Amino acid sequence: MLEDQSNVKAWFYLLPALILLGIFIFFPIFNAFFLVFVDEYNYMQGTYEGFTLINNFRYVVTDHNFRVAMTNTMLLTFVSVPVSVIIALLISVWLNAIKRLQGFFQTIFFLPYVTNAIAIGMAFAFMFHVRFGLINWFLGIFGISPINWVNTGASWGTAIFALLVYVTWLGLAFKIMVFLSGLQGIDKQYYDAARVDSASRSRVFRRITVPLLSPMIMYITVTSFIGAFKAYTEVIGMFGERLGPPGNDRAVITVVALVYRSLDRSGVPGALSEAAAASLILFGVTLVFTMVNMQVSKKRVHY
Amino acid sequence: MEQAIYGNEKQIKRKIFIRLAIVYALIIFFAIFIIIPFYWMLITAMKTLTQVESAPPILWLNPAEWQWVNFSGALEQAPFLRFTLNTVVVAIIATIGTVITTILSAFAFARLNFKGRDLLFMAFIATMMIPGEIFVITNYITVSRIGWVSLDQSYFEAILAMTVPFMTSIFFIFFLRQAFKTIPNELYYAAKVDGKTDWQYLWRVMVPIAIPTITTITILNAMNTWNAYIWPQLVTMQEDYRLVSNGLRNAFDDTAGRIMYHEQMAASIIVTVPLIIAFLLLKKYIMRGVSRSGIKG
Numbered sequence: 001m002l003e004d005q006s007n008v009k010a011w012f013y014l015l016p017a018l019i020l021l022g023i024f025i026f027f028p029i030f031n032a033f034f035l036v037f038v039d040e041y042n043y044m045q046g047t048y049e050g051f052t053l054i055n056n057f058r059y060v061v062t063d064h065n066f067r068v069a070m071t072n073t074m075l076l077t078f079v080s081v082p083v084s085v086i087i088a089l090l091i092s093v094w095l096n097a098i099k100r101l102q103g104f105f106q107t108i109f110f111l112p113y114v115t116n117a118i119a120i121g122m123a124f125a126f127m128f129h130v131r132f133g134l135i136n137w138f139l140g141i142f143g144i145s146p147i148n149w150v151n152t153g154a155s156w157g158t159a160i161f162a163l164l165v166y167v168t169w170l171g172l173a174f175k176i177m178v179f180l181s182g183l184q185g186i187d188k189q190y191y192d193a194a195r196v197d198s199a200s201r202s203r204v205f206r207r208i209t210v211p212l213l214s215p216m217i218m219y220i221t222v223t224s225f226i227g228a229f230k231a232y233t234e235v236i237g238m239f240g241e242r243l244g245p246p247g248n249d250r251a252v253i254t255v256v257a258l259v260y261r262s263l264d265r266s267g268v269p270g271a272l273s274e275a276a277a278a279s280l281i282l283f284g285v286t287l288v289f290t291m292v293n294m295q296v297s298k299k300r301v302h303y
Numbered sequence: 304m305e306q307a308i309y310g311n312e313k314q315i316k317r318k319i320f321i322r323l324a325i326v327y328a329l330i331i332f333f334a335i336f337i338i339i340p341f342y343w344m345l346i347t348a349m350k351t352l353t354q355v356e357s358a359p360p361i362l363w364l365n366p367a368e369w370q371w372v373n374f375s376g377a378l379e380q381a382p383f384l385r386f387t388l389n390t391v392v393v394a395i396i397a398t399i400g401t402v403i404t405t406i407l408s409a410f411a412f413a414r415l416n417f418k419g420r421d422l423l424f425m426a427f428i429a430t431m432m433i434p435g436e437i438f439v440i441t442n443y444i445t446v447s448r449i450g451w452v453s454l455d456q457s458y459f460e461a462i463l464a465m466t467v468p469f470m471t472s473i474f475f476i477f478f479l480r481q482a483f484k485t486i487p488n489e490l491y492y493a494a495k496v497d498g499k500t501d502w503q504y505l506w507r508v509m510v511p512i513a514i515p516t517i518t519t520i521t522i523l524n525a526m527n528t529w530n531a532y533i534w535p536q537l538v539t540m541q542e543d544y545r546l547v548s549n550g551l552r553n554a555f556d557d558t559a560g561r562i563m564y565h566e567q568m569a570a571s572i573i574v575t576v577p578l579i580i581a582f583l584l585l586k587k588y589i590m591r592g593v594s595r596s597g598i599k600g
Contacts, residue, residue, distance in 0.1 A: 009501065010417035017408035020471040025430055028441035035440065043444045091333055094326045107586070108334045111341065114582040114589070116530050118548045119571035122555065123344040126564055134343055137359045169340070177593045230434055233532050240556045259436045263443060263537060272440055279436040286434060
């Protein structure tokens with residue numbers, strides 16, 4: 001069917017992409033495993049002092065920021081992902097049920113998808129401002145006295161709560177977009193059949209909508225888990241490079257932030273090996289959760 | 304009897320109406336949540352410092368009172384026009400590079416038959432699961448060793464460091480390959496009969512047909528550059544070389560003293576508005592990218 005002489009030609013077409021991917025994607029994967037097993041690596045000279053099996057991992061794990069970073073990352077993942085998936089699912093079902101103004105509301109719900117995480121993060125930080133913020137004003141209506149969410153002296157708990165609200169808000173748009181396009185692809189016949197059988201609405205939702213949407217729910221859950229594990233820019237947006245409220249630096253540090261903090265010290269021998277160790281730990285955790293997710297959904301996803 | 308059926312129908316109609324009203328109410332409720340941060344950004348950017356720092360906060364401002372001067376105030380805090388120019392330069396170069404490498408390799412995967420094609424494609428897809436942080440570390444070493452990142456970095460070197468590593472994308476290759484695959488084989492054979500080479504066929508037939516997908520790739524890539532923060536922060540050594548996101552964050556950190564929230568929000572608007580305009584104008588193309596990526600799982 002397709003000629004065999006295209007063998008050599010094909011590699012010419014692939015060459016530009018292959019060179020770039022080779023240098024900037026494939027090589028780094030192997031190099032990460034080199035970096036993580038050498039001691040005192042100096043990146044400009046490329047020198048190192050012998051090999052080590054666990055030293056670099058140990059530096060990362062025993063860093064007092066690691067436990068905080070892991071806790072924050074887990075919390076962000078296991079709260080923001082389920083909450084935003086459920087809210088997004090409901091919003092898209094509702095959006096799909098209306099005719100008038102559907103396009104208008106769609107546009108509104110999609111807006112966070114195209115916003116700059118730094119810019120809108122700053123807006124959230126100011127919404128949570130202890131004295132001039134919108135949130136405390138709103139709580140004040142119900143007689144709740146102002147809470148110091150993100151300003152000087154704010155605690156870890158309030159800071160991470162504010163961050164959770166922001167991350168959940170930010171994640172909604174993409175999920176709604178995917179769910180809505182999935183819903184619009186569902187054959188109307190299923191719903192007509194359900195109406196003939198006079199099935200209740202919640203039954204239709206559980207027995208038709210969710211199963212038929214399950215490949216998308218699965219896809220969104222897996223990618224959102226991976227995305228949430230990588231949270232970093234959102235933290236920068238709300239808290240800046242300090243990664244926490246003033247006076248409580250690094251309170252909301254994440255695992256990815258550890259990688260970049262090591263990179264910032266790149267001149268120090270061994271710093272990049274620590275970064276590699278942190279990134280491989282992140283990869284390991286992501287991989288485990290992706291696999292668990294896939295195992296769980298194998299039984300539940302209907303293709 | 305007839306009366307009963309009629310009444311029943313009326314009841315059902317009312318039920319449907321109430322149900323619809325509830326759905327609209329819920330949608331509006333959540334839509335307000337989505338809008339509030341944007342509104343707060345806008346209204347804060349239009350206040351005077353006294354108005355910003357008033358408790359309880361001022362929730363509504365007459366447009367006649369809007370302080371447009373805050374925008375020039377924001378521009379004085381940091382060279383945002385310079386940052387915007389840098390971002391546009393980086394976006395154009397990175398996007399041209401990405402589109403060319405993507406078209407060429409997507410064509411090879413979609414149209415040509417070569418040994419190891421499926422294996423190579425699988426290897427490509429597998430790397431999409433690996434977190435980018437792993438690449439960043441070595442890429443930082445690579446661009447430093449090449450000499451693009453150093454204390455006496457030139458503007459040209461900074462641009463190279465920000466663009467070259469991003470001149471191809473596995474996801475876009477995958478995305479365009481799918482679009483190319485939908486083009487019927489008959490067109491290819493017809494072109495062959497006409498004596499066209501593969502190269503001519505690619506640029507005269509396939510690329511024009513796949514223009515909507517290529518447009519989507521261009522837009523998504525440009526948007527990524529506009530929002531890029533981490534890599535530019537790592538590889539630019541001078542404030543003047545930075546992109547908008549970095550400029551925005553660095554100009555309004557409270558390490559610099561008291562935050563001028565009205566100017567901070569004005570700067571945020573400068574960064575956000577181009578994105579929103581692009582989204583409203585190009586929604587169709589952006590949506591195509593999203594819905595396609597949703598199916599890929």
